[in-house]
Amino acid sequence: MKRRDIIKRGLRNLKRNRSRSVLTVLALSVGALTLVLTLGLSNALENTIKTQFEDVTNLVMSVSLTAEGDQENMNVPEYDSDAKTVYSIQEGPDGGKEVQLITKDQLDDFLQISGVKRTWPAYDVKLEYIRLSESDTKYVINTVQEQSYNKTEVLSGIYPVDWKDTDIVLSDSYADSFGLSKEDMIGKEVVVGYFGKGTTVLEKAFTISAVLESGMGFGPRMGVASSGIVTLSIDTLASIYQDQKIETPGYNEFLSANVLIESTDIEEQVKNDITAINGKYSVTSISDLTELISSVLGTITLGLSAFSGVALFVAAFGIINTQLMSVFERTKEIGLLKSLGMPNRKVRSLFSYEAIIIGVIGALVGTGIAYATQAFVNNVFKEKLADIGFVNGVLNIAVSDVLMVVAGLGLLSWIAGVIPARKAQKLDPIQALREE
């Protein structure tokens, strides 16, 4: 008997028991649906994170110095004016930790490491106000950012690559305050005011190079505050720091430092070199963050897939049940086929193929519903999803995943069909024909 004829016969049998076949297919398709959706969701999350981090360069790493003291020990450490311990609150799973302040000298050590282009500390500066140079109306500055080495999208103007001391980039909320369009902002002179030592207010003049959107999406694209963000060059921040902190206690002692490296290839090398100077240095980069997110996502995907697995496991029993009933009902047919010379092996294949057909159809139906769900969710909630960063939708079903699910379900069904198919194979044709 040819394989094509076996499959055709299997299809005819499934058609004859339509309602039972349909129900088994539905049970399987629920499993397939959840599995495909889970994989689609995981793809979407991964893609979204990739786009969010796409512009973020791995070239800047952050260095902090873990406190000398015993972390487990709750004792108050001894005072040491050269190694001050402070409590740093960090975002992330670690929460906060005790760190030692990094000094300017320590910072300069990093420059000796090959591949390090620049080092600078996290300057803690406070700005008071910003105004157009032609106007006296002052506006609040909520947040000061340092220049970014990342590719940065702007609403107007050009984000500087080589920052000059007079460059300034503002968030678009200032355009409204100044009563200017985003385009008109570019090239305007502004004055930023800040306290020097004591109560003297100092002013610096800048030219607006670019206007940024105030916060969208999640991840590094979103600023700390949603409005009133001012971005300045590192050198400018250094000079303001100088004005504010020179000859004060804690001058040139910093919570953390940044290191700019030449290429991402030497990331590990530089990390090792820094910790070689002092084992207490802890170096973090964007790649650490993306790795962490990926592993968390992987775990979530695995967990959700496990639920689909349970559904599929249950559906597999549906196949066993259906096929056992089918063997039972078709005892006479099996007897006839065997007595007419159909080899036992082929009878077994007949039932195996039926099981596989159920599995593959179940997978295809589930996948179809999943694609429909994807089209619906991604289109109907398109703008809302884009607002929270899912530019390409919250479901991205990959063809490779679908093929995997279809093949996997075919395999699962084949395995589930083994017991019934064996039963059919072993039937004695004479006994089978005698059965009433």
Add this chain to the structure above:
Amino acid sequence: MIRVQEVIRTYGEGESEFKALKGVSFALKEGENLAILGKSGSGKSTLMHALAGLDRPSSGRIIIKDKDLWSRSQKDIDLYRSQDVGFVFQDFYLQNEETVLENVMVPLEINGDTDRKEKAMEALKVLEIDDKANNKANQLSGGQKQRVCIARAIVGKPSIIFADEPTGNLDSKTSERVEDILFNIHKKFNTTLIVVTHDKELSDKFSNSITLKDGEITSHTGEGIQI
């Protein structure tokens, strides 16, 4: 020649052991017809199943086409059943949900033959039931069903046709017609025809017959048979 040599078939073991055939031997010329006559439990069906390659004897040999049937490989036994043998059953064993044509095509499907439709229609024409080709099997009368069953038996052009009480479920008028059909096919295609029956009247119409009682041949008639 079909040679049956000392065929014994035992069911069960120990105290529940039951000998259905107690050393049956005979030889039948090819192209002959034979009735195996016996009451229920005489072993006539067991003998037919052994001859047809459906039930392995406990001992003895059945030589068909110069080769012992039961020392062939399972594959060859399957081939023997699908290519050399046609079956006519008392209960027809048609697949009721399928059409007459589909039922008749089953042996061709198993053999992997081509031109199945043409061959099946040809067989239905021989049985004069080709007008029902597209009817579902469950729409037919008993006599019609038996003709479809015979069409299915001859579609593969077998050299031996086995019929197990072919008229057992039919009224006397239909029975006669089915008997005529079987004899006509036997003559027309020179097919060996072996029929199992408990009906003395039917067996009398055969050129050769053997009578079984308790697993042994008690009498035989005809020129084509040797004991």
